[in-house]
Amino acid sequence: MAEADQQSEPASAPAAPVEIKAVPVRRPGRWVAGFLIIVVAAALAKSVATNPRFGWSTVGEYLFAPTVMDGLVKTIELTFLSMLIGIAIGVLLAVMRLSPNPIVVAASGFYIWLFRGTPVLVQLLFWAFIAALYPVITLGVPFGPGLLSFDANTWITPFVAVLLGLGLNEGAYMSEIVRAGLLSVDEGQEEAAKALGMRRMMTMRRVILPQAMRVIIPPTGNETIGMLKTTSLVSVLAYTELLYAVQLIYATNYKQIPLLIVASIWYLVLTTILSIGQYFIERHYGRGTARAVPPTLLMRIWQSFSTWRHTKVDVPEQTRHGL
Amino acid sequence: MSEPMVKAEAVHKRFGRNEVLKGITLEVAAGEVMCLLGPSGSGKSTFLRCINHLEKINSGRIWVDGNLVGYRQKGDRLHEISERDVAEERAQIGMVFQRFNLFGHMTAEQNIIEAPIRVAGLKPDVARAEAKLLMDRVGLGDRLGAYPAQLSGGQQQRVAIARALAMKPKLMLFDEPTSALDPELVGEVLDVMRALAADGMTMVVVTHETGFAKEVGDTVVFMDDGVVVESGDPAAVFNSPQHARTQAFLSKVL
Numbered sequence A: 001m002a003e004a005d006q007q008s009e010p011a012s013a014p015a016a017p018v019e020i021k022a023v024p025v026r027r028p029g030r031w032v033a034g035f036l037i038i039v040v041a042a043a044l045a046k047s048v049a050t051n052p053r054f055g056w057s058t059v060g061e062y063l064f065a066p067t068v069m070d071g072l073v074k075t076i077e078l079t080f081l082s083m084l085i086g087i088a089i090g091v092l093l094a095v096m097r098l099s100p101n102p103i104v105v106a107a108s109g110f111y112i113w114l115f116r117g118t119p120v121l122v123q124l125l126f127w128a129f130i131a132a133l134y135p136v137i138t139l140g141v142p143f144g145p146g147l148l149s150f151d152a153n154t155w156i157t158p159f160v161a162v163l164l165g166l167g168l169n170e171g172a173y174m175s176e177i178v179r180a181g182l183l184s185v186d187e188g189q190e191e192a193a194k195a196l197g198m199r200r201m202m203t204m205r206r207v208i209l210p211q212a213m214r215v216i217i218p219p220t221g222n223e224t225i226g227m228l229k230t231t232s233l234v235s236v237l238a239y240t241e242l243l244y245a246v247q248l249i250y251a252t253n254y255k256q257i258p259l260l261i262v263a264s265i266w267y268l269v270l271t272t273i274l275s276i277g278q279y280f281i282e283r284h285y286g287r288g289t290a291r292a293v294p295p296t297l298l299m300r301i302w303q304s305f306s307t308w309r310h311t312k313v314d315v316p317e318q319t320r321h322g323l
Numbered sequence B: 001m002s003e004p005m006v007k008a009e010a011v012h013k014r015f016g017r018n019e020v021l022k023g024i025t026l027e028v029a030a031g032e033v034m035c036l037l038g039p040s041g042s043g044k045s046t047f048l049r050c051i052n053h054l055e056k057i058n059s060g061r062i063w064v065d066g067n068l069v070g071y072r073q074k075g076d077r078l079h080e081i082s083e084r085d086v087a088e089e090r091a092q093i094g095m096v097f098q099r100f101n102l103f104g105h106m107t108a109e110q111n112i113i114e115a116p117i118r119v120a121g122l123k124p125d126v127a128r129a130e131a132k133l134l135m136d137r138v139g140l141g142d143r144l145g146a147y148p149a150q151l152s153g154g155q156q157q158r159v160a161i162a163r164a165l166a167m168k169p170k171l172m173l174f175d176e177p178t179s180a181l182d183p184e185l186v187g188e189v190l191d192v193m194r195a196l197a198a199d200g201m202t203m204v205v206v207t208h209e210t211g212f213a214k215e216v217g218d219t220v221v222f223m224d225d226g227v228v229v230e231s232g233d234p235a236a237v238f239n240s241p242q243h244a245r246t247q248a249f250l251s252k253v254l
């Protein structure tokens, strides 16, 4: 018995286990589909590149034009600031929604009902015409003496109107995202924090919210990308963000298509940057969880074709900071 | 002097129409280890959670170290105390949960120093030094930087005990601390609890570990259907249970 065992083992017995080097399953379907798509894409690319009406030279000419750059900066500014307002309001509304006080809960519900239930374009127009509604805005004791008053026309500039319109609307959507995040955190976390003597708000800030982030970030990334594109709506208020900037240009030279391409290129550049940023933020808030953040699209494409060889791209497992 | 650490008097608790505690009266002396036993649904966890006011009781009174839990008596009326005062009372009572409930986004060290810094106002370096001592005490001195997900169940529960101890509680509540553990990990947690008892900590332990209750417990309380059926010295309760319900339960778990 013992002899038989020894015979079956190679002479260099304590060697490391041999790694399996099997020929992978062939996937002809993948290659056929890939080939067809590449052919169609090449045909499309050729037509786009050679059709003079796309006006690629004009695109190149205006891609970095000062007016366009100006619009681009304003678009970034608007996206960033309105998301900031939206997230702040969203967190506030979500926390209010979980309050033990029914009036606070109702107020939050009313806000969401109002701002989610009307088109953002209508809201933007309302803010633009706010001065007609409230020529003077007074802050002070309700029904009592006013302490500070502003002239709505000078204070609600187009920029402020646009920011209010986009930010307040976004708050309603963000609150639902944040609420889902808060509810995703195990109740035991709150219990443990309470048992340690932490109060409600501290528990929320230190224990619940940071863990809710994992659920909050991906849809917030979507919202940000959505917001980037929604900012183009404010062109109707003659606010010179990216779209209105190119509209101003083609209003004088009538080269609509090349200029719309200029705007599209910049929107694509920005959404690409945002997607990359989102990946890293997700990885940060995934710390402490065993599961790694899923690989990006590019990594996945690489992986699916690399089965041809024996290698697999390892997704860097950076979520385990602690080790 | 002979003030009990925990004193419960005719404690009733309802969830909706479901009466879960039907008049619990008991005392836990300072330094005593009391083990709570009873079938599932008998109200053990609920009673434990009433002691640190995670649940509001519907009638009766609970005192911890002479202070009425959750209320203040003024004349013959009870006044609810503020959230801040409730939190202050809870900070002096440690609690360990069946499912550990470590903060998942924090390392073991961060879990332990969180409340001492934020609630008790300790300086971070002092809190960290104490965390190190506590982690040594539960045998995990080398795992300060580990996240809960990187620790075994037994290790997580030991960190959870260290986290509770970091607030220097005068009373520790354990709710089935070993029920979620693989059998081979139960021992390491019970060892820590045994050492804690030997150090004179007052403990109320809900457990199904009759071995632990016999060895470490000063008193065993058997609960069923929201009442205390039988209580007393572990040897007496285990060896010659007086009540039929206790006998039936013990014949199943022993």
Ligand SMILES: Nc1ncnc2c1ncn2[C@@H]1O[C@H](COP(=O)(O)OP(=O)(O)OP(=O)(O)O)[C@@H](O)[C@H]1O
Pocket: B015, B018, B020, B038, B039, B040, B041, B042, B043, B044, B045, B046, B047
């Ligand atoms: N928050 C709650 N809302 C409604 N009912 C509850 C709540 N918590 C507990 N109960 C009910 O109270 C009863 C006692 O529960 P409890 O958790 O105290 O039992 P237990 O003795 O700890 O049981 P186990 O050994 O299963 O942990 C159960 O019937 C349970 O359904």
Ligand SMILES: [Mg+2]
Pocket: B044, B045, B046, B175, B176
């Ligand atoms: Mg229980």
